[in-house]
Amino acid sequence: MESTIIKTINYNSYFGENHVVKNVNIEIPRNHVIAVMGPSGCGKTTFLRGINRMHEMTAGAHASGQILLNGEDVMELHPIVVRLKIGMVFQRPNPFPNLSIYDNVIAGYKLNGIKLPKDERDRIVEESLTKVALWKEVKDSLTKKGTFLSGGQQQRLCIARAVAMQPEVLLFDEPTSALDPISTATVEELFIDLKKNYTLIIVTHNMQQAARVSDRTAFFYMGELVEYDETKQMFTGPKDERTQNYITGRFS
Amino acid sequence: METKLNYRIAKSKGMNWLIILLSALCVLPLVFILIYIIKAGIGAINWNFLVSIPKPVGEAGGGIANALIGTAIIILCATVISVPVGIICGIYLNEYKKSKIAYWASICVDVLQGIPSIVMGIIGYLWLVLPFGGHSAISGSVVLAIMMLPIIIRSTEETLKLLPDSLKEAAYALGMPFQRVILKVIIPCGFSGIISGVMLSVARVAGETAPLLFTAFGNPYVEMRLTQPMQTLPLLIFNYATSPYTDWQNLAWGAALVLLIFVLALNLLTKLITRRWKVQL
Amino acid sequence: MEQTMSANGFVNLQETTIARKTKQVNRSNNHIKGEKIFKGLLNFAGLLLILVVCGILITLVWQSLPALRSLGLRFFWTDTWNPVTNVFGALPFLLGTLITSFLALIISIPFSIAVAILLGEYFPKGGFSNFMRSTIDLIAAVPSVIFGFWGFFVLVPLVRIFEIKIGVSPNGLGLFSSALVLAIMIIPYAASLGTTMIKMVPSALKEGAYALGATRWEVLRSVILPYSKSGLFAGILLSLGRAIGETMAVTMVIGNSNDLPKSIFSTGNTMASVIANEFGAATDHVYISALVEMGLFLFLVTFVINWIGKAVIKRFSKNG
Numbered sequence: 001m002e003s004t005i006i007k008t009i010n011y012n013s014y015f016g017e018n019h020v021v022k023n024v025n026i027e028i029p030r031n032h033v034i035a036v037m038g039p040s041g042c043g044k045t046t047f048l049r050g051i052n053r054m055h056e057m058t059a060g061a062h063a064s065g066q067i068l069l070n071g072e073d074v075m076e077l078h079p080i081v082v083r084l085k086i087g088m089v090f091q092r093p094n095p096f097p098n099l100s101i102y103d104n105v106i107a108g109y110k111l112n113g114i115k116l117p118k119d120e121r122d123r124i125v126e127e128s129l130t131k132v133a134l135w136k137e138v139k140d141s142l143t144k145k146g147t148f149l150s151g152g153q154q155q156r157l158c159i160a161r162a163v164a165m166q167p168e169v170l171l172f173d174e175p176t177s178a179l180d181p182i183s184t185a186t187v188e189e190l191f192i193d194l195k196k197n198y199t200l201i202i203v204t205h206n207m208q209q210a211a212r213v214s215d216r217t218a219f220f221y222m223g224e225l226v227e228y229d230e231t232k233q234m235f236t237g238p239k240d241e242r243t244q245n246y247i248t249g250r251f252s
Numbered sequence: 253m254e255t256k257l258n259y260r261i262a263k264s265k266g267m268n269w270l271i272i273l274l275s276a277l278c279v280l281p282l283v284f285i286l287i288y289i290i291k292a293g294i295g296a297i298n299w300n301f302l303v304s305i306p307k308p309v310g311e312a313g314g315g316i317a318n319a320l321i322g323t324a325i326i327i328l329c330a331t332v333i334s335v336p337v338g339i340i341c342g343i344y345l346n347e348y349k350k351s352k353i354a355y356w357a358s359i360c361v362d363v364l365q366g367i368p369s370i371v372m373g374i375i376g377y378l379w380l381v382l383p384f385g386g387h388s389a390i391s392g393s394v395v396l397a398i399m400m401l402p403i404i405i406r407s408t409e410e411t412l413k414l415l416p417d418s419l420k421e422a423a424y425a426l427g428m429p430f431q432r433v434i435l436k437v438i439i440p441c442g443f444s445g446i447i448s449g450v451m452l453s454v455a456r457v458a459g460e461t462a463p464l465l466f467t468a469f470g471n472p473y474v475e476m477r478l479t480q481p482m483q484t485l486p487l488l489i490f491n492y493a494t495s496p497y498t499d500w501q502n503l504a505w506g507a508a509l510v511l512l513i514f515v516l517a518l519n520l521l522t523k524l525i526t527r528r529w530k531v532q533l
Numbered sequence: 534m535e536q537t538m539s540a541n542g543f544v545n546l547q548e549t550t551i552a553r554k555t556k557q558v559n560r561s562n563n564h565i566k567g568e569k570i571f572k573g574l575l576n577f578a579g580l581l582l583i584l585v586v587c588g589i590l591i592t593l594v595w596q597s598l599p600a601l602r603s604l605g606l607r608f609f610w611t612d613t614w615n616p617v618t619n620v621f622g623a624l625p626f627l628l629g630t631l632i633t634s635f636l637a638l639i640i641s642i643p644f645s646i647a648v649a650i651l652l653g654e655y656f657p658k659g660g661f662s663n664f665m666r667s668t669i670d671l672i673a674a675v676p677s678v679i680f681g682f683w684g685f686f687v688l689v690p691l692v693r694i695f696e697i698k699i700g701v702s703p704n705g706l707g708l709f710s711s712a713l714v715l716a717i718m719i720i721p722y723a724a725s726l727g728t729t730m731i732k733m734v735p736s737a738l739k740e741g742a743y744a745l746g747a748t749r750w751e752v753l754r755s756v757i758l759p760y761s762k763s764g765l766f767a768g769i770l771l772s773l774g775r776a777i778g779e780t781m782a783v784t785m786v787i788g789n790s791n792d793l794p795k796s797i798f799s800t801g802n803t804m805a806s807v808i809a810n811e812f813g814a815a816t817d818h819v820y821i822s823a824l825v826e827m828g829l830f831l832f833l834v835t836f837v838i839n840w841i842g843k844a845v846i847k848r849f850s851k852n853g
Contacts, residue, residue: 052425054421054424054425057421057424059350078561078565079424080427080428080429080561080564080565080568081427081558081561082427083424083425083426083427084426084427084557084561087425087426088421088425090418090421090422090425092418094416094418094419094421094422095422096419096422096423096437096441097419097441098437098440098441098443107423107426108426108427108428111423111426111428111432111436111437112426112427112428112432112557112560112564113432113560114553114556114557114560115556116553116556120553158422161422161426162425162426165426165427165557166550166553166554260748260751261748263748263750264748264749264750264751266750267749267750267753268655268749268750270647271647271650271651271655272647272651272655273647274643274644274647274648275644275647275648275651275665277644278644278645278647278648278668278669278672278720278724279665279668279669281672281717282668282671282672282675284683284687285675285679285680285683288683288686288687289679289683292686337578337581340574340575340578341578341579341581341582343575343578344575344576344578344579345579347575348575348576348579351579353576353579353580353583354579356583357579357580357582357583360582360583360585360586361582362839362840362843363586363836364582364585364586365839366774366778366835366836366839367589367778367832367835367836368777368778368779368780368805368831368832368835369778369780370778370780370805370808370809370828370831371589371593371778371808371828371829371831371832373808373809373812374593374808374812374824374825374828375589375592375593377812378592378596378825379588379592398585401582405582427557427561428564429561429564429565429567429568430568430571430572431564431567431568431570431571432564432567434571455674456674458676459674459675459676459677459678459679460676461676461677461678461780461781462677462780462781462805462809465809465812465813466812466813469813486676486678486781489678489679489682490678490681490682490781490785493678493681493682493685493785494685494785504682505682508678508679508682511676511679512675512676512679515674515675515676516671516674516675519670519671519674520667520671523667
């Protein structure tokens with residue numbers, strides 16, 4: 001019953017002359033949580049940003065190879081089409097400061113100029129906020145600015161914003177690194193719920209987090225995908241010596 | 253040792269007071285100008301002053317309606333021309349920092365900012381008055397628009413520079429195209445900064461006289477056509493203030509008061525808006 | 534029954550989802566086109582800026598060619614300006630501009646530096662500082678024609694009294710009056726930039742000096758002013774650029790005579806004021822061209838001064 005949603009073939013990315021992600025081949029199954037971990041500067045974030053073509057926004061950045069989303073090469077599509085299918089949540093919560101909570105959730109429609117009837121908008125907002133367990137907290141203050149929320153709530157609002165677009169894959173770039181432990185726990189619980197409908201790829205520098213939330217883990221080192229396996233397998237019996245060193249804390 | 257120290261402290265205190273005194277003296281001219289112009293101008297201002305046109309020498313009364321209408325029209329046209337161009341240029345300079353054209357364009361903004369206003373008057377005359385065979389309001393508007401550009405461009409650029417990259421990333425990640433990211437997210441978030449730049453530029457050119465001497469030229473009657481010479485407040489002040497007739501000088505004082513109030517109010521309003529409308533990031 | 538309800542609900546949801554997705558795709562196609570147009574527009578705006586500035590420069594050069602051809606470089610040291618006989622020498626106006634703007638600069642420097650110290654060091658924040666800053670900003674905002682008007686009716690009579698006291702011919706109007714008005718007008722420019730520069734002095738340096746027992750004045754003189762001097766210099770340069778290009782206020786109080794100025798109390802004309810006075814009335818080809826050439830020269834001089842000023846600021850900000 002397990003089908004592949006994303007498959008990369010010989011994916012490389014560069015910042016100018018700098019070869020940051022080297023020849024990555026990975027297959028990601030649908031409705032799973034995949035953790036991407038590795039020491040800082042190992043190219044894990046760059047890889048993640050490559051999947052929805054955010055990587056090339058940086059001046060001088062380019063990439064080669066294939067990223068297949070349901071068999072369709074993402075590299076051949078226009079970036080804005082890709083990003084409608086693959087949502088992204090960032091390291092720091094970044095709700096739009098000029099929009100209300102309500103408008104932040106449907107920002108993807110509103111700011112893209114997609115007109116929806118009022119009742120459908122309301123439904124999307126409620127659905128999305130419910131999915132991120134924020135509905136109860138904010139349903140009475142939907143007209144307030146998104147920036148009034150706490151850090152953890154803001155991050156969940158950003159997840160709701162991505163979920164509202166009904167993407168197939170959600171990318172998370174160290175989503176809890178700017179949050180306190182309680183908010184982190186809330187967001188982590190969310191991952192388990194979200195994987196029923198979406199495929200989640202989470203970049204994290206926190207091994208415990210990877211172990212807690214993910215089904216599979218990919219370990220990046222010096223731009224290479226060193227090991228990719230079931231999370232349990234990875235943490236109990238890593239095959240590669242570098243993985244072994246990393247999870248036992250011999251380098252970071 | 254003791255006396256030396258006392259001397260040093262006394263010297264420091266003395267310098268302190270000197271600096272405060274000199275600074276206080278800087279405030280005085282504004283106070284003097286305000287007081288003098290209010291005193292001289294307030295007597296001239298009444299309803300009639302605002303709605304009628306200047307009377308010939310020797311007749312009492314008369315007003316500045318022609319200049320008020322002219323200033324409004326010319327400034328409005330200048331704003332309509334310069335705001336879109338200025339904002340787009342500001343976006344360009346902020347988005348394409350590394351391109352060669354942007355580098356030169358940025359230098360051009362600096363050059364434009366430094367051009368003396370009288371030189372802009374010459375340009376307006378050579379570009380728009382000579383070829384079209386006569387002084388016109390629109391030639392004045394274009395010159396003022398060019399003079400507004402650097403202020404609008406710089407304030408737009410500075411405002412956009414301060415917005416965090418994460419904002420843009422959030423928008424791109426939702427599948428928004430470049431133009432919508434700029435128009436729907438970046439511009440609204442920097443709105444107060446941009447609008448204050450526009451207001452400052454209006455305040456600056458509203459008092460400009462030199463560029464209009466050879467372009468809008470002035471007109472003793474109410475004129476609405478953009479292709480005809482038009483009166484503005486600063487032109488009226490200049491022409492009537494230097495005339496030998498007391499009636500006309502009084503008219504000029506009244507006009508000066510109106511202009512001063514307008515310009516200072518616009519400046520204060522700008523400060524208020526910048527504080528009030530700032531988007532919380 | 535319940536089963537079918539939920540099944541129906543599910544189907545509806547799927548349908549709207551598909552509708553939404555179609556909308557997204559249609560939009561995307563428009564957006565991709567729009568992106569190209571928008572980027573083209575931005576590039577065009579950048580080019581337009583360059584075109585306008587080059588156009589201004591080319592126009593000025595082109596239109597000064599007749600004067601350059603018939604007068605050559607003599608233009609700059611001929612001391613007679615007589616449109617009737619077609620003799621055009623810019624020396625009186627060069628001198629006029631030089632004297633008025635440098636005199637204004639000398640008068641304004643103590644004041645602008647005092648304000649810069651006051652706002653940058655003594656009262657960097659708070660109500661008083663806001664009040665001072667607003668006032669200085671407002672002085673910069675007062676239209677120059679109003680300065681000229683006020684100068685003509687208030688300052689000129691005062692200068693006349695002063696001139697009678699010291700025993701020079703009591704014109705009232707003249708270079709000295711212009712310099713006074715200019716000084717007031719340019720203080721804000723040097724002061725606001727100076728404030729910024731003085732604020733950039735690292736507090737560690739100041740604290741170091743205070744810790745050695747230096748008084749406030751000693752810290753100012755031996756730490757703050759030396760550190761920020763290039764920045765203060767840049768501010769003064771920029772205000773000089775202002776003074777040189779200033780037209781209306783000067784035109785109204787300088788007396789508008791085309792003779793070589795004999796002292797700082799005599800009447801005269803600056804380059805800007807002579808253009809303001811005569812350009813509108815000039816008819817002869819060479820006459821107009823001579824005035825445009827003066828405009829070109831004014832443009833180049835202010836450009837060089839501003840450019841040096843900005844370069845100094847840039848270097849200062851990088852080091853600081």
